[in-house]
Amino acid sequence: DVKVTQSSRYLVKRTGEKVFLECVQDMDHENMFWYRQDPGLGLRLIYFSYDVKMKEKGDIPEGYSVSREKKERFSLILESASTNQTSMYLCASSLEGPSYEQYFGPGTRLTVT
Amino acid sequence: AQSVTQLDSQVPVFEEAPVELRCNYSSSVSVYLFWYVQYPNQGLQLLLKYLSGSTLVESINGFEAEFNKSQTSFHLRKPSVHISDTAEYFCAVSLRGGSNYKLTFGKGTLLTVNP
Numbered sequence: 001d002v003k004v005t006q007s008s009r010y011l012v013k014r015t016g017e018k019v020f021l022e023c024v025q026d027m028d029h030e031n032m033f034w035y036r037q038d039p040g041l042g043l044r045l046i047y048f049s050y051d052v053k054m055k056e057k058g059d060i061p062e063g064y065s066v067s068r069e070k071k072e073r074f075s076l077i078l079e080s081a082s083t084n085q086t087s088m089y090l091c092a093s094s095l096e097g098p099s100y101e102q103y104f105g106p107g108t109r110l111t112v113t
Numbered sequence: 114a115q116s117v118t119q120l121d122s123q124v125p126v127f128e129e130a131p132v133e134l135r136c137n138y139s140s141s142v143s144v145y146l147f148w149y150v151q152y153p154n155q156g157l158q159l160l161l162k163y164l165s166g167s168t169l170v171e172s173i174n175g176f177e178a179e180f181n182k183s184q185t186s187f188h189l190r191k192p193s194v195h196i197s198d199t200a201e202y203f204c205a206v207s208l209r210g211g212s213n214y215k216l217t218f219g220k221g222t223l224l225t226v227n228p
Contacts, residue, residue: 004156031214040122042203042220043157050214058215090156098207098214099145099164104156 023091
């Protein structure tokens with residue numbers, strides 16, 4: 001059974017803290033993605049990675065960075081968390097190519113106070 | 114750039130009634146089309162997709178969607194819904210032949226099935 005796991009389901013951080021969200025997939029997928037999901041806005045792509053150490057900006061990269069040192073692990077980093085980064089964060093992975101489905105993790109609900 | 118419009122943000126229906134969730138897309142190049150479903154407190158999972166061939170595609174739980182190229186639509190339908198179909202549904206597109214593998218999602222339609 002394919003699986004994408006995220007390090008936390010719920011996270012509460014203070015403004016200005018550095019936050020790490022971890023994602024691990026066990027399917028040997030080339031592509032990995034980070035989205036944020038907000039009510040009424042759907043899913044918006046933050047960053048994606050198509051290979052180890054390779055990354056591309058998505059639609060809303062400001063305030064975020066990513067790291068992919070191993071194929072199975074993709075980390076999202078909030079360098080200095082702000083209240084407008086309170087959101088649901090979803091990680092996904094897929095095989096290489098636009099026709100392949102993305103497999104999603106359960107999400108991390110981050111609250112920044 | 115491509116875009117996806119889901120015309121209804123919320124669709125309430127009674128159990129055993131038919132339902133249609135509407136999706137229109139805009140793109141200058143050919144696309145692949147997807148419907149994803151998100152049950153409460155879960156991540157998204159693929160419901161069905163259109164890649165090529167027959168324009169009518171079906172899922173294992175009774176949903177179907179039809180690709181209409183002239184109307185740039187990919188509406189999702191089910192003839193008789195169950196309480197367990199209550200979820201948020203997202204339409205998405207990716208570009209054929211693109212090196213950018215990202216999906217562009219619509220804003221979602223919350224389907225609520227009432228007894």
